[in-house]
Amino acid sequence: MPKTLIEPFRIKSIEPIRMTTRAERERLLEEARLNVFKLRAEDVLIDWLTDSGTGAMSAHQWAAIMEGDESYAGARSFFRLEKVIQDITGMPHFVPTHQGRAAEKVLFTAVCKKGDLVPNNCHFDTTRGNLEYLGVEAVDLVVPEGLQPATIAPFKGNIDLDRVEAVLQKEGARIPFGMLTVTNNTGGGQPVSMANIRAYAALLRKYGKPFIMDVCRFAENAMFIKMRESGYENTSVRDIAREMFSYADGATMSAKKDGMVNIGGFIVLRSDEWLDEVRSDLIMMEGFPTYGGMAGRDLEALAVGLQEGLDEDYLRYRLRTAEYLGEKLEAAGVGFVKPTGGHAVYIDARTVLPDMPVQHYPAWALCNALYLEGGIRGVEIGSVMFGKRLGDGTETYHSMELVRLAFPRRMYTQSHFDYAAEVIAEVKQKAAGIRGVKITKQPRFLRHFTCECAWV
Ligand code: F0G
Secondary structure (H helix, E strand, O other), X not given: OOOOOOOXXXXXXXXXXXXXXXXXXXXXXXXXXXXXHHOOHHHOOEEOOOXXXXXXXXXXXXXXXXXXXOOOOOOHHHHHHHHHHHHHHOOOEEEEEOOHHHXXXXXXXXXXXXXXXXXXXOOOHHHHHHHHHOOXXXXXXXXXXXXOOOOOOOOOOOEOHHHHXXXXXXXXXXXXXXEEEOOEOOOOOEOOOHHHHHHHHHHHHHOOOOEEEEOOOHHHHHHHHHHHOOOOOOOOHHHHHHHHHHOOOEEEEEOOOOOOOOOOEEEEEOOOOOHHHHHHHHHHHOOOOOOOOOOHHHHHHHHHXXXXXXXXXXXXXXXXXXXXXXXXXXXXXXXXXOOOOOOEEEEEHHHOOOOOOHHHOHHHHHHHHHHHHHOEEOEEEOHHHHOEEOOOOOXXXXXXXXXXXXXXXXXXXXXXXXXHHHHHHHHHHOHHHOOOEEEEEOOOOOHHHOOEEEEO
């Protein structure tokens, strides 16, 4: 058998991407105030800003779009998607939203109150934002190795059960439910083991707390379980996913990831206890319960996408692409979060720019350098994203300086990855010439999206 794992699809419709010259990119980045979020996408050659809503839909999904029933109430498309979701999750109640953060907002508004506390392995920033907005404390309790980029372990997304139990004992009265993010995006796209899911669920049950999973990347997590957790080698990913869901009382989903669609999300719930409250919030915030925040055609595309996202040939190829880029970075002496996660590779900027002071934002600098060198756009996960300028003008900094390269699904081929690996190796060679930045203008919240910078 040949060893090369090929893309398990062929291309039917293409979208041209445009090469730019280095001189053009220098001008474009200056115009964008040294913030790649402000670039026009058409000026980017390889766009690895996010894997969210950016993937390619299949011919089957595009065909399903024509079947969309746009009725306000009781659309056929709702019932078709409901059945698919009930089959995959085993949960009877499905509430559609326009994307993941809307699912969070609707559920949290219905269930949480000021002063509450929610444990998670790591909250994604919108999850944390939605909780904090309601006055709820969001506590991250990932296992210690989940915060060590160079440590190799199979399930670095696991939640630390000892610390969870301590929090349940001490703060039990404040906890409306426990959460778990699969895979753990903020912690490097690392998976959670079935053993950890099962034990966490049992712990929550012992203290009478419901268990809510954030399942944006549940299919990738299920494939990691198949590949890494003993006892699951011969279980289908579909059955693994079903078992994962079987331990939970509900879930929030951004369908823009493993749902293989450009927009969409949902909540699923096992019991109807919260359902009336959730549905009234949904009507206020998103729409009528049979479409939520989605068009009928989007419900159709998702009904097909969820099934395609569980295809094992696709998932094997998907996880292999990240691993493949990781091998090339290893050969080039570039450090990254190991092992590579499901949807992205997280470069450790300190291994490329060891001498750059954190005040010059090394991960942001590396992000800019990747664009200048090869037209690649990633996202900084470092002190611009997580640091703060305090009232007295002093700055706080993040513990890690990472650049995330997140891969849209079914979009880039192996030669795009080869090209990117060459660009990154080249940037590492020329690291001495990479300039740091200072922030010249910033908003109060989520500053990385809109801040303006200048070279130091
Ligand atoms: N939860 C996780 C784990 C996520 O990664 C995201 C989005 C959300 C919730 C929110 O979903 O975007 O549909 O509202 N992550 C994207 C990213 C934006 O780039 O990682 P959304």
